Amino acid sequence: MTAPDPTVQAMIEGRRADTERRRQRVLTALAQAAKDGSDVSVAAIARRASVDRTFLYRHRDLLGQVHAQAAEPPTVPGGRGPAVSRASLQADLLAADARTARLAAQVRRLEARLSVVLGEQVWRESGIGGPEDTEQFKARITTLEQQVIDLELKLQERDDDLAAARAANRELMAQFNRHAD
Numbered sequence: 742m743t744a745p746d747p748t749v750q751a752m753i754e755g756r757r758a759d760t761e762r763r764r765q766r767v768l769t770a771l772a773q774a775a776k777d778g779s780d781v782s783v784a785a786i787a788r789r790a791s792v793d794r795t796f797l798y799r800h801r802d803l804l805g806q807v808h809a810q811a812a813e814p815p816t817v818p819g820g821r822g823p824a825v826s827r828a829s830l831q832a833d834l835l836a837a838d839a840r841t842a843r844l845a846a847q848v849r850r851l852e853a854r855l856s857v858v859l860g861e862q863v864w865r866e867s868g869i870g871g872p873e874d875t876e877q878f879k880a881r882i883t884t885l886e887q888q889v890i891d892l893e894l895k896l897q898e899r900d901d902d903l904a905a906a907r908a909a910n911r912e913l914m915a916q917f918n919r920h921a922d
Contacts, residue, residue, distance in 0.1 A: 763790070763792050763796055764800065764803065766790040766791060766792060767786060767787075767790040767792060767796075767797065767800075767803050768803075768806075769790070770786050770789035770790035771786060771806060771807065771810055773789065774786065774789065774810070775810060780827075781807065781810045781811040782807070782811060783797055783798075783804070783807055786807050811827070
């Protein structure tokens with residue numbers, strides 16, 4: 742084996758020293774975040790340690806420490822116990838969003854219902870409303886619509902019968918023409 746080139750060896754040592762300095766900055770950032778109760782996430786720790794997020798993803802042990810610390814409930818500055826966790830705040834936010842969506846849907850339904858009721862009231866009170874026997878007209882319309890449907894069905898049946906008769910007629914004419922030859 743040959744001895745490594747001193748220039749290459751110096752570059753390798755410099756790279757190792759740089760990596761170790763970055764690791765120390767990340768560990769210091771984690772400790773500081775735990776101390777002051779600030780946000781613990783990959784982006785926040787990388788920003789605080791002045792390293793790229795990919796550095797944390799390449800060093801799984803550091804990434805594991807970040808995730809473990811992020812999962813722990815943060816402490817209130819001054820050491821007075823755990824503060825509200827990020828997960829509980831997110832759960833509360835999701836529940837509030839769901840409630841807001843339900844209430845918004847209920848408001849839309851109530852507004853639509855109110856609009857219909859007020860519209861009918863204004864229609865009646867204005868004197869331009871339809872005749873009082875609109876229900877009879879609606880019933881008559883329904884009856885006529887049903888009659889139209891029945892007549893369309895009968896027409897379809899007759900069209901089918903006519904098509905069948907024409908096919909039979911063509912068949913008979915073809916047979917007749919074959920026997921006539």
